[in-house]
Amino acid sequence: MEVNELTIRIFLTEDIPLQAIRTEIAHFIDSYLMQEERFAEYHQGNFIKGYVWDLFVPIEKGMSVYKGNSIYQFRIRTVDSDLLSYFLCGIADHRTDVIKGLTRTVKQIPKKPIAKVFTITPYVQKNLNGSYWRDCMSFEEFETELRKSLIHQYEAYSKKKLNGDFPIYDQIELQSKCAVKIPYKGIALLGDKLSMQVADNENAQEIIYFTLGNGWGMGSRGMSFLGYRFV
Numbered sequence: 494m495e496v497n498e499l500t501i502r503i504f505l506t507e508d509i510p511l512q513a514i515r516t517e518i519a520h521f522i523d524s525y526l527m528q529e530e531r532f533a534e535y536h537q538g539n540f541i542k543g544y545v546w547d548l549f550v551p552i553e554k555g556m557s558v559y560k561g562n563s564i565y566q567f568r569i570r571t572v573d574s575d576l577l578s579y580f581l582c583g584i585a586d587h588r589t590d591v592i593k594g595l596t597r598t599v600k601q602i603p604k605k606p607i608a609k610v611f612t613i614t615p616y617v618q619k620n621l622n623g624s625y626w627r628d629c630m631s632f633e634e635f636e637t638e639l640r641k642s643l644i645h646q647y648e649a650y651s652k653k654k655l656n657g658d659f660p661i662y663d664q665i666e667l668q669s670k671c672a673v674k675i676p677y678k679g680i681a682l683l684g685d686k687l688s689m690q691v692a693d694n695e696n697a698q699e700i701i702y703f704t705l706g707n708g709w710g711m712g713s714r715g716m717s718f719l720g721y722r723f724v
Contacts, residue, residue, distance in 0.1 A: 496602040496706035497577050498570045502595040507561040512676040515715050525587045532579055541650040544571035545712030547613055572706035606724040607691045607701050615673040615684030616709045616717040625683040647700045661697045664690040
């Protein structure tokens, strides 16, 4: 399994409010996928997608809009080699009403021991009753659900079964004091910023490397894009 990271430079044709940028990036990526029948089916399927993206940079302190007639860039990471090839083929030439692709570059994230990961975009934990986790569970229960989710996503995508009781991390820390509001499809999801000291065992390292290209959850909607530090 390889994680590859594309950096895509784009041109905005008009201003986009900060709260709308996630919707516009999602539309840019989704509309590109919909151009090809195979990837349209992939986009519409209900399974682990194996890609994740972040938001436009640069961003200035206090700004309320991404400015039109300006150039920004963002990243897409993926563990899917076919998807990578499709992105490389034409996403730099793709455009929507407000976003015009310019260039793309790609690099492989090396498979080296990872010491730490941290969320650049917030992680949203899905609960059965739809409530925000701090309203219905303890942090220990939150950790348990996160662990289950990370293992499930890795096993579902890789088709590998991980055996034994192993730690994924030595330490996990909430970086956000309260819920982070994330505008999404006309509502506000509630997420969190976290950091994690990754455990030094083969299973943990394999899972976390995978999440660099998939996110911790809702990666294809731009959630839980991770920064990382190698040992």
